[in-house]
Amino acid sequence: MNLAKQQILEAAARLFEKQGYHATGLNEIIRESGAPKGSLYYYFPEGKEQIGAETALWSAGQMAGRIRTGLAQSDDPAEAVRLLGLGTAEAIENAKFSAGGPLMMLAAESAVSSERLNAACREAYGLMQAAFSEKFSGNEPLARFVLAVLEGAILLSRVNHSADAVRQAAQYLETCVKLEMNKEK
Amino acid sequence: MNLAKQQILEAAARLFEKQGYHATGLNEIIRESGAPKGSLYYYFPEGKEQIGAETALWSAGQMAGRIRTGLAQSDDPAEAVRLLGLGTAEAIENAKFSAGGPLMMLAAESAVSSERLNAACREAYGLMQAAFSEKFSGNEPLARFVLAVLEGAILLSRVNHSADAVRQAAQYLETCVKLEMNKEK
DNA sequence: GTCTATACGGTGATAGAC
DNA sequence: GTCTATCACCGTATAGAC
Structure with a gap:
């Protein structure tokens, strides 16, 4: 992918993550990206919606990678989930609670209003779910639950400016996953 | 509370829930509310942010009520949560996936950008958490997890236009709550 | 309490030069 | 590929009449 396009995509991802889709202007994206101003509509001829859609998919790819890396910390799926959760909690604190990636914002804001963005977000979440499902021997419902x-x-961590909710969730999740994975055998 | 003010608040709640805070204009709120156009800045002299903050708190009160009603369906906390979840799933379908109340949108969009809205959302979630905590003999971490x-x-249900995620979550949650509540005894 | 008019900045998007 | 100028529109907010 072209450099300028990639810069725009990453700037958009950061801004969407922090403040959301509708709160982020095209000018802001260009300013933040460092990309040439004239290149926005050159690489994204369909405008803002296209930027949103591509951001969602690109970011989901990134997240899926991090999920796989995080889950690789342990062979036991339940423990792996706990470790992934703890790592996520730390990342949230480092990011000063501008967390969770742009997907959450894009998904929430587009769910009812924009058909195209919604479709992209659905696919994006599918990518992330797949990363979990692999670790759960293909148990899709469990993957979606996690x-x-x-x-x-x-x-909740964003709202409370505290990663506690994620840490606690990681703990509870370990139990849930252990239970569910044992049931299968 | 005054009728016009209430109308504005409820219209804002519906619109924020559907499309989010930044995607909703003041004009749109007034149009949808049926309230006199001149009354917006009369009842909300601090403008849009005030509308957002009051909407968050009002809506959380409503939700807390529904949570209590839902949880009252069974004396067993675990089963109560499952029933509440199933009821929620149905409500989501009836609302055509414009679901979850305005709080989710307001919380996500304001978490980093608006101090005041964020504070209101934090308090609002506290109200909802309290409704759960009562049923869990004061177990706040469990309440927050649920x-x-x-x-x-x-x-996820909003994104996928399917209440399945909520139904499944309700199922898993019953197990989690049962486990956690038994541990305490 | 409510209305209208208006200010002013910002929005996404397009056209055409280079 | 990139830039600038410009578009029409919409955003929030305020002033002042009634």
Whole structure:
């Protein structure tokens, strides 16, 4: 992918994550990106919605990678989830609670209003769910549950400016996953 | 509370829930509310932020009520949570996935940008957490966990236009709560 | 309490030069 | 590929009449 396009995408991701889709202006994205001002509509001819959609998918790819790395810390799926959660909590603190990636914002804001963005977000969450599902021997419902729990906990962490919700969720999740994975055998 | 003010608040709640805080204009709120156009800055002299903050708190009061009613369906906390979750899932379908109340949107969008809105959202979530905590003999961490799970599941339901995530979460949650409540005895 | 008019900045987007 | 000028529109907020 072209450098300027990539810069725009990453700047958009940061801004969407912090303040949301509608609160972020195109000018702001260009300013923050350092990319040439004329290149925005060159690389994203369909405008802001396209930027949102591509940001969602790109960011979900990143997140899926981090999830896989985090889950690789232990062979035991339940413990792996706990460790991933603890790592996420630390990341949230380092990011000063501008956390969870742009996907949460894009997903919430587009769910009812924008067909296209919504479709992209659905696919994006699918990528993340897949990263969990691999670790859970293909148990998709469990993967989706874990994903939902982490998203919810991250939301509360943003609001409370404290990663406690995520740390606690990690703890509870370990139990849930252990239980569910044993049931299968 | 004055009728016009109440109308504005409820219209704002609906719009914030559907499309978010920044995507909703003051004009739109007035149009939707049916309240006199001149009354907006009369009842909300501090403007949009005040509307957001009061909407968050009012809506959280409503939600806390619904949570209490839902949880009253069973004496067993674990089963009560499952029933509340199933009821929520149905409500989401009826609302055509414009779900979860305005609080989720307000919280996500204001977490980093607006000090005042963020404070209101924090308090609002506190009200909801309290409604759970009562049922869990004061177990605040568990209450917060359940709250986080439901918020996360609602987010995924919005994205996927399917209440499945909430139904499944309700199922998993019953197990979690049962486990945690037994541990205490 | 409510209304209208208005200020002023910002929005996403397009056209055409280079 | 990039820039600048410009578009029409919408945002929030205020002033002052009634």
